[in-house]
Amino acid sequence: MGLRQELEPRDRASAARAGAAFALAGAAVLGVATAASPAFTGGSTLGLVTTLAMAAVLVVLGVVALRAPDRLPRLFWAGVPTVVVVVTLVLDLVTRDASAGGQVFLCWPVLYAAYELRPRLAYAVLLEVVLADALVVLLLLPLERALSDLAAVAATLTVVCLLLVRARDREERLNAELRRQAAVDPLTGLATRRVLDEAARCALDAGASAQETALVLVDVDEFKAVNDAWGHPGGDAVLVHVAAVLRGCCREGATVARLGGDELAVLLPGCGLAVASEVAERFVRAVRAAPAPLPEGGHAPVTVSVGVAVRPRDATDLRGLYAAADAALYEAKRAGRDRVRLAGGPASPAAAPPEPAPVG
Known part of the structure; x- marks a missing residue:
């Protein structure tokens, strides 16, 4: 010292x-x-x-x-x-x-x-x-x-x-x-909701009102079915795997967090719609291409749905940004899951349905 x-x-x-x-x-x-x-x-x-x-x-x-x-x-x-x-x-x-x-x-x-x-x-x-x-x-x-x-x-x-x-x-x-x-979330090693909220407030308050900041919300598709099929240890393994893939897809300076359950989020300060959309699409493809390893052997096919919102395009405060990204996430699930939706449109191209992956 x-x-x-x-x-x-x-x-x-x-x-x-x-x-x-x-x-x-x-x-x-x-x-x-x-x-x-x-x-x-x-x-x-x-x-x-x-x-x-x-x-x-x-x-x-x-x-x-x-x-x-x-x-x-x-x-x-x-x-x-x-x-x-x-x-x-x-x-x-x-x-x-x-x-x-x-x-x-x-x-x-x-x-x-x-x-x-x-x-x-x-x-x-x-x-x-x-x-x-x-x-x-x-x-x-x-x-x-x-x-x-x-x-x-x-x-x-x-x-x-x-x-x-x-x-x-x-x-x-x-x-x-x-x-x-x-x-730190003890299961995934990602940041917690509190850390994400603090980082978001700093990003939203620090720069001029025109400074872009993106919020990406992620939800594991059919997570209840994952738990039913492979038990809670399998569900935990899927979350750890998805979190690792998400972290690997994000650029330096991003805050990657687990909000709770199977919900994850990424804050991208200084990031506009084009870059945030590209990150989200890359993440969806990466999860689809890499089944999650299970504790007792074998792999589980996993997909995610993603909603993206950007300040100031979709909202100017943290609550509004969450609401916009959550609405986009809901649209992604309603459109068939395994895809990205942008708050307020336009929608990203629908993902092709994944090929069934055998267990084992």
Whole structure:
């Protein structure tokens, strides 16, 4: 992973919320403590001014994190815990506070970094915190007690940091797997309906209204008869075979998806009617020419019906494009199956009926 990726938080929105929460909570604690007890600032004007200045820094940090997380530079996110460490260090030294209450603020940068930043940055922040705590206790406490406090704080924060980093890594792996499962049909390996819809919306929204985009809907002919003849394993094998043929017929940049059951679809961004029709006809011929292998041996003859719709010729939005392609698919089935129909005509030439293919 490069330096730019290392500096990028795991999730900017989450990092912004967490960073703002820690910064604003810290500023609030400083303000309340200062108002409630003058001794909190060390009883000096310098302590009071420093405390209020550090509280203001934290407020600014929190507000900036919330206002525009997507526009902030990557270094900002690595700097959030460092600023909190510096604020805590300065306050502890100015107020000469090496108590547990003074050191506890050093836990916050570690918690933030371990959960929101990449592992290497999290470990760097942990080192910053340990060094800052060492400086505080060694300057303000007797050596024996300073070493004891430092060892306890360092050990505790190291364990917390390691556990949070590992938990966050595991969470990201699980989320990535869930996203993969939601994006890929487990049987055919094609994209899911959700992925197709997202790709279609992007294609329809990205370019000018005149930019052509084709939607091709595919239905396996007499699929119930396939299941009745060869069982569900045979039906699954037919779907896997048809999906592989469809993927092989599509050009680069197409989104090939399974909508559900025996319905497949192809989105062809930047593709006009002529190209979409040619792709659909090539697919129909390829399926007809290649019977599907069955799990128990032999082959099943398969044909498909296809409907094609193009934006803006047939519709300008996603719902309209689906409706137009579905109507064309229905026309293909009504005309005898094993053929392509174009939304709004003209119809593609009717396919010649296939020769019966023997099983086995």
